Amino acid sequence: MPELPDIARFKKYLDATSLHQVIRRVVVHDHDVLEDVSAQRLRRTLQGRSLESTDRWGKFLFVELDEGPWVVMHFGMTGYLDYSEIAKQVPDHTRVTYQFEGGGRLVYVCQRKLGCVSLADDVQSFIRSRNMGPDGLDKRLDFEAFRQRLAGRRGAIKSALMNQQIVAGIGNIYSDEILFQAGVHPKRSVIELDDGELRSVHRALRKVLRKAVDRNGEIQRLPRSYFLPHREGDGLCPRCQRELDEAKVSGRTAHFCPRCQQ
DNA sequence: ACATTGACCTGAGAGC
């Protein structure tokens, strides 16, 4: 479930709890989540360093060390961070522990192991190497840029929104909200959308992500006029009260209102 | 070049 607004919350959480503390040691509980880095190199790179600042791009969280490369974290669909001042039992499915001098610790938890922890020399080259599109909240993603990135696409608009190479940060959940607010059916092909519809999708994308970040990625704190509280709740469209419908869109389950999204 | 599908991974919940 972690999408752009969730990663923004994790970033804030890390900033508030873990910056400027010296790392005493790193424990890798499960090597499966390490990507392009051995446990030994991760340990040696981080030991004695401190976390100095964070950055986010799409669903990736980057953490700058006082010296050396950046730590990169991706949360798959079940990942999150947990900080504790005192030594206590780590949560189930803890994959990496960052133990600080002074007793605090930050852990990376990822039940389904679809996320990963890695090192990168710098944020920009990491993003380039993965061919990632602009972050969904990037100011440069204006309507023209958005339309250009969708040019030549024939697949479903929902798939395009979830494609990290087109726009980074949107997943299954928030693409549902965006398409609901734009009044566009998730299965509509990108090429058959006219300029007005594309503009609505773009406007909804910006608005939804901004609001969701503002609400800390907590769906129950979104306005009742939003789609997601009902997707997770009564299953009724907040606009017309009709029963929500679902459909498979390239392997994912899309939720939508059959009346408001034609 | 783009689109689609299955595999990866684990646990919850359904159905029997």
Added chain:
DNA sequence: TGCTCTCAGGTCAATG
């Protein structure tokens, strides 16, 4: 109670 099946969903390799 316990077994099996399906589903959740981000991403990537393989296939169309």
